[in-house]
Amino acid sequence: VEASIPEPQRAAWKKFTPKPFETAEEFNAEAVRHIETTLARSMYNCDEGAAYAGTALAFRDRLVLDWNKTQQAQTFTDQKRVYYLSLEFLMGRALDNAMLNIGKKDVAVKGLSDLGFRMEDIISQEHDAALGNGGLGRLAACFLDSMASLNYPAWGYGLRYRYGIFKQEIIDGYQVEVPDYWLDFNPWEFARHDITVDVQFYGHVSKYQDDDGKNVSVWEGGEIVQACAYDVPIAGYGTSTVNNLRLWGSKAASGEFDFQKFNSGEYESSVADQQRAETISAVLYPNDNLERGKELRLKQQYFWCAASLFDIVRRFKKTQRPWKDFPNQVAIQLNDTHPTMAIPELQRILIDQEGLDWDEAWSIVSKTFGYTNHTVLPEALEKWSVPLFQHLLPRHLQIIYDINLNFLQFVERNFPKERDILNRVSIIEESNPKMVRMAYLAVIGSHKVNGVAELHSDLIKTTIFKDFVKIYGPDKFTNVTNGITPRRWLHQANPRLSELIASKLGGYDFLKDLTLLHKLEAYVDDKDFRKEFQEIKYANKVRLAKYIKDTLGVSVNPSALFDVQVKRIHEYKRQQLNIFGVIHRYLAIKAMSPEEKKKLAPRVSIFGGKAAPGYWMAKTVIHLVNQVGKVVNNDKDVGDLLKVIYLEDYNVSKAEIICPASDISEHISTAGTEASGTSNMKFVINGGLIIGTCDGANIEITREIGENNIFLFGNLAEDVEELRHSHMYGTYTLDPSLAAVFDSIQSGTFGDAGSFSALVNGIVDHGDYYLVSDDFASYCKTQELIDEAYRNQDEWLTKAITSVARMGFFSSDRCIDEYAEMIWNTEPLVPSKDE
């Protein structure tokens, strides 16, 4: 390909290709140039925001050079690429990550200090990129980091929301949502004005016969919305690979407003079309593990799938390979069912536009996709009403009916004696209105389906996809236990711990091969190492204590046991169990003698997380936590023994401060409900212990770090059904200490009892679906064991260090290698030295 450009021109280009900065001086030259010219600011009005911008732009320039080379190399070698389709990418801040992955942070620290700035202040200027709700979106971000770090040719595809997840304010103890407009300055994206795709909605389908007498379907009419590409470079750690995350923004197809209307004076309606089009990518739906079947959401999904598929097919067609090569060149991973529309869309492109026959096309489609399931919660499983589908995407509905027909005929041939199975596995649910079951379509259209932790992957095979295991055999279903990137969640969030580990392991190789952590076990009895490990934890707690003081005005003692539960607020995650436990502790303290109080380890109970705006019960939990905090934190009888904190607006950059500062964190979902959980991994790798149920990845964490190093409690997944049944029909008595907690709430100890009656009644009168009462005694008992264990600081430290040493399995690098091997069948493309 190089030969297509004459040698003299190539030489000139090479001569003028910018050289990346290496020294602090060279960095400053770049940063100052950007501040002066790109920002048009001078020394006299360079505030921290401008210094952030200059730093980010200097690093961006470096990234872009490697990005260009990586993309070129991937195109030239033309090997199989992975496309990771996710409606959420919860990236957090990019600057620190870019500096660490490129490896020039020290240079920038020196340079900025010469200019009179502190790196920490500069880093904190950046707005989080919060294009996700929780674990699912953050997993996608960790996967991008790992795919680049391992040199896999991989692209992410998502939506460029103008508003990310809302910002949470706590006002008078209640959650208040504030819009998150994050794009006023975003140096990390490149608008590709030349890369656009027209996406069609509504209209109708006509059938014709072509010249050869073949039936063809044509989707006509309706409206067109334009998708514009915005590209974000994703740097690998310790490699020059820089992958691409492509986010689509929506615009009116003409790109202009209606001149006719404008000229006749209808100014407002002249821009209405444009605004309607832009609404598609305007806002992230703020629900975690909940689907509400809104038309705009389906529009978002199709818009993004259609644009991405068009782009992928366009790239493939440039290679001029035959269609049968498509699955050898392209692997598409569906992050949950949100991108399932990509399946009928590819089938549509192949038959309606490329003229393949149905079977040929379907064989390509069903070899291309892999589907990751992230939940078994019924309220999270996507279904779309058939009438809505018919209206918005008439051609796709026909294709889905045809996929379903072929599938059901196949099932009927293989299971002729089973009468009910067809009804159970049909993509179309025979309800009123009929519904399209997206998870079934995803299973049928993919060659592999995976869950995200062992228990979860087993559960999907025995519950929601049981019939499909029978139909396809068990090999179609597999497990890839989730992981986290150690670059962000250890090295970036906890630089001192990372440095300590590096000093013992002879360098930072563990950040690329996390299993090397096991060598730390040799230092578990090393006095100096232990001392420093402990000091680092304390310093991280001091930092969090300062943050709490600065933001909430509450003083907490950094020597107290920090007990943390930060995650989305959801009944299944059981923050209510935690706060009831806190009230139980408060009542116990109130009844203690001074001698007993002396023996008790002081605690700080820290909560954080957002509730979906329409999730009233979750908001009630937030309110209760804040009310309890108000009473407990001001009770003289309690003093330092117990503090209750609600951290506002939990997000990725706050998690980076919180995770390194915990002694205990809580992962206490009703067994069988949390598919994996990933913050459990983030806390343990930072030297915190956990209290948890036998759920999700807690089970594998226990297996890796050892039963002695984790505080497990509660009923098992296999008992849940029977317990629920016993609440409905059985002889069930409320645990007396939980009854005492309810009495204190109902007597108004924490403000108006009526505010919390639904929370209490859900347990007492309405079946306690999440089994809070069943696990309460065992939870409190385990909290007492934690108090006791914490008194023995030496043993505690041994547990913490041992756990860190055994966390090697939970790197997202391991996940990505497993996906590549079992699902994608792709190889890395290691950059050559001179690139």
Ligand code: GL2
């Ligand atoms: C989730 C699960 O609830 C969570 O347990 C899991 O760790 C992540 C990533 O696999 O996926 N599923 C889901 O719908 N959301 C999650 O966070 N929102």
